[in-house]
Amino acid sequence: MEISLSTLQGYVGKPISDICSNGFSSPSQNHCAHFVSHVHGIKLGMLCGDMALKTKKTGSSIRCDEMYNRLTAKGPWDGKPALSNGLLIFVLSKRNIVNGTMLNVPQKHVGIHFGGKVYNFSNSHHKVVVDHSVDAFHSKFKNVYAGNDISLFYGVAP
């Protein structure tokens, strides 16, 4: 799904409860994949609506690994396509991508790249934020994730 800068900017500052109508909004859960999936309309793997019978098979993806592993175009950030607006940008330890498959480890995060900035869900501030450069986004997670190989990967939303 193609997205515009104004659409992305409209999400900044919003809590997940304003974005997800399925009530999947607990602050003890990580909503990074959930946020980007709602923006892009991604329905890969478990969905936020799968928690209740009446909303089953509705909503958007909630897991980074299920999303990344089902994308057809993906890889290290250095190999991203020339047109990078709207690309998914994943950050995790390089060891946790094995033969092109993302492991289901707790330390992983995803945002949306647009115009050199990264729009992503802050799980400490419980709202959508914008990191003003890819380096700033990368550094944020290098500082909190274990290992000295915290790396960026791209994915093209279906």
Added chain:
Amino acid sequence: MKNNHRPKNLALLVLAVVSFSQINTVCAAIDPIETNAALSALFTITNEVIPESSSCQGNYGQQGKAKVSDLLAIQLAYLYKGKNIIQGNCTNNQCTVSITHSSGEDVSSAIIKFKLVRGKASVGTLECVITP
């Protein structure tokens, strides 16, 4: 002068009491004995393969098919800092174990549900909500 400080001090005291009460409420809701029962039931199936159709399926870096132990090992391995809570319970043969972690932007959660069949955890009923 002293009187001017009273409302502020009182407000701080009320705030402190309310905050303490909220913390106490959260702690009171977690019963380690119930958690122990749910964990004990889950530990009986650690060597069983997670069914293909289960929402607990994933690549946990294991060799071969993912087992319940692979899921638990990776979740527990990352509880090395921050705020970590493991809680669980079994009611009417339905058990839940949740593992939540937060350390700044490093936030993750795993809610594992399963049923007891004739008193034993059934791997065929295993369901998970894992984020991210």
